Amino acid sequence: MLLRGSHVYAEAAVRAGCRFYFGYPITPQNELTEYMANALASLPDGVFIQAESELAAINMVIGVSMAGKRAMTSSSSPGISLKQEGISFLSAMELPAVIINTMRGGPGLGNIAASQGDYFQATRGGGHGDYRTIVLAPGSGQEMADLTRAAFEYADRYRIPVIILGDGMMSQMMEPVEFPDPIDPKSLPPKPWVLDGAKDRPSRIIKSLILDTSAMEEHNWKLFRKYEMIEKEISQVELFLTDDARLVVIAYGTASRIARGAIKRVREMGLKVGLMSPKTLWPFPKRYLLEMSRVVTDFLVFEMSTGQMLEDVKLSLEGRRRIHFYGRPGGIISTPDEIAKVINNIYFKEGLETEV
Amino acid sequence: MLIKTVFSGFGGQGVLMMGYILAVSAMRGGMQVTYLPSYGAEVRGGTANCTVSISDEDIASPVASSPDYVIAMNNPSLIRFEGQIKTKGTIFLNSDLIDIDPEREDIEVFKIPANTLAKKMGSERAMNMIMLGAFVSKTKITSIDSLMNGLTEVINTKSKKQVEINRKGLEMGAKYVLKGEWGCLREKLN
Numbered sequence: 001m002l003l004r005g006s007h008v009y010a011e012a013a014v015r016a017g018c019r020f021y022f023g024y025p026i027t028p029q030n031e032l033t034e035y036m037a038n039a040l041a042s043l044p045d046g047v048f049i050q051a052e053s054e055l056a057a058i059n060m061v062i063g064v065s066m067a068g069k070r071a072m073t074s075s076s077s078p079g080i081s082l083k084q085e086g087i088s089f090l091s092a093m094e095l096p097a098v099i100i101n102t103m104r105g106g107p108g109l110g111n112i113a114a115s116q117g118d119y120f121q122a123t124r125g126g127g128h129g130d131y132r133t134i135v136l137a138p139g140s141g142q143e144m145a146d147l148t149r150a151a152f153e154y155a156d157r158y159r160i161p162v163i164i165l166g167d168g169m170m171s172q173m174m175e176p177v178e179f180p181d182p183i184d185p186k187s188l189p190p191k192p193w194v195l196d197g198a199k200d201r202p203s204r205i206i207k208s209l210i211l212d213t214s215a216m217e218e219h220n221w222k223l224f225r226k227y228e229m230i231e232k233e234i235s236q237v238e239l240f241l242t243d244d245a246r247l248v249v250i251a252y253g254t255a256s257r258i259a260r261g262a263i264k265r266v267r268e269m270g271l272k273v274g275l276m277s278p279k280t281l282w283p284f285p286k287r288y289l290l291e292m293s294r295v296v297t298d299f300l301v302f303e304m305s306t307g308q309m310l311e312d313v314k315l316s317l318e319g320r321r322r323i324h325f326y327g328r329p330g331g332i333i334s335t336p337d338e339i340a341k342v343i344n345n346i347y348f349k350e351g352l353e354t355e356v
Numbered sequence: 357m358l359i360k361t362v363f364s365g366f367g368g369q370g371v372l373m374m375g376y377i378l379a380v381s382a383m384r385g386g387m388q389v390t391y392l393p394s395y396g397a398e399v400r401g402g403t404a405n406c407t408v409s410i411s412d413e414d415i416a417s418p419v420a421s422s423p424d425y426v427i428a429m430n431n432p433s434l435i436r437f438e439g440q441i442k443t444k445g446t447i448f449l450n451s452d453l454i455d456i457d458p459e460r461e462d463i464e465v466f467k468i469p470a471n472t473l474a475k476k477m478g479s480e481r482a483m484n485m486i487m488l489g490a491f492v493s494k495t496k497i498t499s500i501d502s503l504m505n506g507l508t509e510v511i512n513t514k515s516k517k518q519v520e521i522n523r524k525g526l527e528m529g530a531k532y533v534l535k536g537e538w539g540c541l542r543e544k545l546n
Binding site for chain 2: 002027028112168169172173257258260261262264333335337
């Protein structure tokens, strides 16, 4: 099926058994809300609400999640900022949820062009408190479908909000997509912690207010242990032509596609260059990078920002290898030729063309 | 092989539909495709546009900084995209609405009186299909058969009559090329 990115997210969510969507309009992802309105209206168990604000939408997600159902909301950068309080609450209460961020140029209202300026906000927690969210970064229509399915599964498995970080170009672009078979929400395993009426059982409490400091500390350590486990279990990368690479480009989302085009060009000129494209931004795929740094001396981080994932690459490599950076903020989409030139410059400047 | 095409015109001329049908047709023909509409701030009477990339391998960027082909449906589109076309690329002009000539001499120019042909056919709204039919027939970017299938797939929710009108439009555009009726400014480039 040839489908617009926004519609891919929506269809994949419905197929993942999501029957509750709450959103507030913002460009460039309104088509997602539009699709959900139609898709959920035609399902007997579907609930779609265009909320009165982003805050309302994320709090509706909290409510549904407490009741044990799969729920989703989506927005674009400024709207995601408004949802951060709710995301912090979801994290505190260990509630699964899927939040899609179609990033645009920023800060502030910025513009509606494709950008990657929200990496820090997504991967560092974003709201207040000592927490993390899983962050997934699709780079194609097919990955939008696959990672949306994965997002719901991770959210339930770890009881954690999952953010899918895309951008305006990916949401507007149409690409061929194949979807996995739909999941009937009734077939999902029951969750033993949900608030669904305490008839014939002791009542349960889900809250984020923990006034006792020792209890709060213990809760924070519990979350921390969970985050450690997630870091061990789910980091994912996609590799392209890295086997013999002397220089490896690190890029995610739209930037990874452009980098791939650039690498094809420089490969034609005989440059040994590969691509590592993180699919999980948190947990950052540190071990793949460390593994690769045993043989690769030079890395080029390419982002549609002034350098945010760059910090994770630096933290992972701890000064062991040369890290180069190229970024264009503000909604500028570099061309593969432009990145090919950057690669070319670095390659020869560092003398990578000479045989070891 | 990687071919990028930009369709551009007034909102309402059906430029997004042209690109969409081409993308679906090429996909069904077994090619990799991306379709990227312009979104956001376009001015009224300006250049609503979309970019279709067709390739036999993965497509890196769906953006066309220098398209192989441009289909311009109005003057602003010609002005905006003429400078971006690849050397030896081609621009297809709706000569009923475009009254200026491209300045570049390193591109091919084809003129199609889409509105006139559409009127002759009995439905002026089919002029986008006439352009698309002519474009595909000339460039052979996909086959006319797959284009017809793409059309049916895309607008099958509409009435049979609508499908028929659009189908006739595609045929008319394709025939116009085959008969060699078009006004060609610089068809042969060295």
